[in-house]
């Protein structure tokens with residue numbers, strides 16, 4: 025057993041885990057945050073994407089012990105209380121999801137994309153950046169629309185925050 | 189139309205939970221005391237099991253049980269079944285080999301289930317599975333569709349030449365006569381590549397036995413939980429139906445692969461009693477590749493007979509369909525009754541004759557995958573038609589138009605009676621949207637850059653709204669394909685709809701609520717849709733074959749009609765008027781010719797307090813149910829146009845434009861319908877350009893991960909131009925046809941027609957990978973196998 029301590033969605037957590045426990049397993053099974061999904065075993069599908077210290081990470085490809093001391097953000101921690109994150113709202117508005125299974129990973133990837141590249145994202149960039157996230161339902165068309173809109177709304181939201 | 193009624197692009201009610209990570213999929217659930225199952229699977233395509241030594245595994249830490257086929261047999265648990273009887277030409281029934289949930293005596297494909305280990309943790313179960321010693325005697329294997337019948341390998345003793353059936357449909361003599369008078373014959377050899385469905389949520393199951401009540405609960409990733417319960421109880425014999433509850437909670441995509449009753453959920457339910465603990469299993473992706481039912485896998489020779497004006501006279505088709513190592517739940521029907529009846533396409537073809545040989549191979553079972561038989565039929569028809577037009581020097585759009593069915597109803601020579609359609613309207617609209625006129629200019633521009641450009645059409649039709657029970661019964665189906673609904677109005681006027689349909693991405697919580705909102709005038713937030721639990725919903729046939737709208741919503745409509753009828757009776761008492769004077773509109777019951785009216789919610793309350801009428805004259809309460817059995821299939825149809833650009837140096841194909849114009853009849857929520865079209869096109873483009881399930885000669889699946897099986901990703905696809913035309917369906921009360929499979933059916937021939945147009949000859953296989961296209965361009969023989 026190995027002891028890990030990390031901050032998940034703003035809360036400090038400590039647990040003893042089997043050292044081979046993946047971060048995805050840790051948040052799903054130990055913390056019961058089941059919004060982070062697992063869709064493959066080869067680090068290809070992106071259903072498991074969370075943010076670790078502000079960067080998108082495939083939680084199926086990182087051991088929980090590697091996240092020791094880190095800040096982890098999962099889909100459950102993205103909204104500000106009852107108010108959706110602008111990227112979440114954009115996915116709903118543009119019908120960027122059907123079965124919803126890829127969705128948490130898509131949204132976490134999209135937020136990271138905007139954090140890195142800013143809000144002025146063209147279609148080709150968005151499609152290229154989504155390379156590590158597979159969706160079997162939507163054909164990506166509406167996901168692209170959602171990311172375009174969510175990106176714009178995110179800058180709007182941060183500009184408002186800065187002004188306040 | 190109100191803002192949330194029929195036809196409005198209402199944002200989905202279910203999304204709130206999915207975008208906040210609060211969806212509840214099977215593997216998200218935990219049960220007190222749960223144990224974990226891990227399956228020992230065959231690493232060989234074909235072998236005898238000489239001996240299984242469980243001792244070492246049983247002694248491993250945390251292990252609760254190691255169970256094999258012998259244990260299943262000892263408990264009299266029956267095998268998995270195929271629920272659609274197909275008869276061969278000579279009248280003999282199909283040859284169904286036994287399909288035990290855990291192998292008995294022999295394994296028949298890589299991934300076949302040999303034993304299950306149940307342990308305290310998943311890691312312990314996996315570790316112990318490694319310690320189960322299986323002594324195999326290897327047998328030669330057959331994996332290739334076209335060679336199965338001539339192979340010396342015998343997959344099942346009941347079918348010595350690996351032939352499940354030799355089936356046929358249509359009029360052979362009339363078709364031969366048509367070919368005799370033909371001035372031109374177009375012939376094609378077609379391989380419809382094998383696909384793996386790959387919903388992003390893998391299959392999962394939790395079986396739970398309650399010793400106190402002697403009942404079982406199965407939580408599972410199912411598109412049709414009631415059918416799962418029926419099969420598990422009546423055929424497999426786990427428990428009587430009233431002792432088995434099946435719950436399919438949020439399900440992360442299905443595409444057909446979650447219709448079937450598989451070994452794993454069967455074993456989890458059975459094992460939960462044996463170990464006295466809930467038993468859970470979650471497929472990893474590799475297991476999904478190995479053991480989910482695959483799709484397609486046809487080898488076909490097809491010929492079209494034409495007169496000298498380009499009028500189609502006849503069609504003949506011979507198909508070998510790979511059904512895998514065992515007959516999965518509905519597999520037998522897919523290359524037969526879901527395939528050949530669609531071979532008339534949108535065309536007036538006087539004579540058709542189709543022969544289909546279903547074969548066993550040492551590969552995973554093959555069953556329905558999005559479109560199921562109809563994509564294979566459409567690929568045959570739309571490739572033939574395109575090539576015929578090219579051979580005759582006719583414009584492929586004009587050629588199609590010339591041969592379209594223009595008068596309805598139209599009886600085809602292959603069972604189907606098309607009720608309504610306007611194929612020319614979809615074609616014209618698609619040509620316009622795709623700017624067909626500007627194609628030559630764009631082709632010249634591509635040529636200037638050294639690129640090849642091509643355009644391809646696909647006029648598809650599908651038979652949806654599956655299906656009239658009597659009709660499918662006469663064709664061999666073991667069940668009827670109606671749907672049920674119950675509409676429960678609460679005393680406060682809020683409404684629960686219990687439906688036998690199941691949503692795994694389709695958005696039923698929204699579209700079904702829109703229907704209630706439209707008909708009863710109830711606020712959409714006052715409507716809840718209940719599905720996926722056999723203890724709540726009485727019975728249902730589930731969701732596949734684009735049936736939830738045309739069949740499921742028709743059942744809801746019938747139940748709503750009954751609610752209104754009952755409401756009128758209550759209103760008559762409440763407003764002291766004659767029942768025949770009560771009218772219902774815009775959510776209000778009113779007395780004709782007066783200004784007296786009561787809102788729907790007020791009548792609901794009156795129905796439950798029952799003060800205004802004696803419970804003898806009229807039963808209290810407001811709850812009605814209906815079973816709706818369709819009178820015909822529905823026939824969505826449309827025109828998809830694909831335009832590609834190809835780099836001749838690399839063979840890389842880029843889809844420059846993809847236009848889809850579909851006639852789905854009446855549309856409840858255009859936003860959701862467009863989403864279905866997008867997703868279908870992506871799967872169709874995936875089949876045409878990327879996806880291929882490849883077994884090597886020894887029967888090893890060489891494409892068993894996302895590293896080897898190319899799933900369509902965001903940058904493989906363009907944005908799509910989607911349009912609609914509407915001819916309301918006359919055979920159901922809402923005029924709906926269904927939209928779930930259109931894209932997957934229409935897209936593959938559109939893409940391949942575009943590529944063959946660009947490269948200038950017809951020998952381009954699916955998937956048209958860069959290597960295959962490069963070979964096609966350079967006229968070398970293109971390889972059919974994995975890239």
Ligand code: FES
Pocket residue numbers: 061062063064065066067068069070071072073082083084085
């Ligand atoms: S589960 Fe992490 S990439 Fe697929």
Ligand code: FES
Pocket residue numbers: 120121122123124125126127158159160161162388440441693
């Ligand atoms: S919405 Fe189902 S996988 Fe993306």
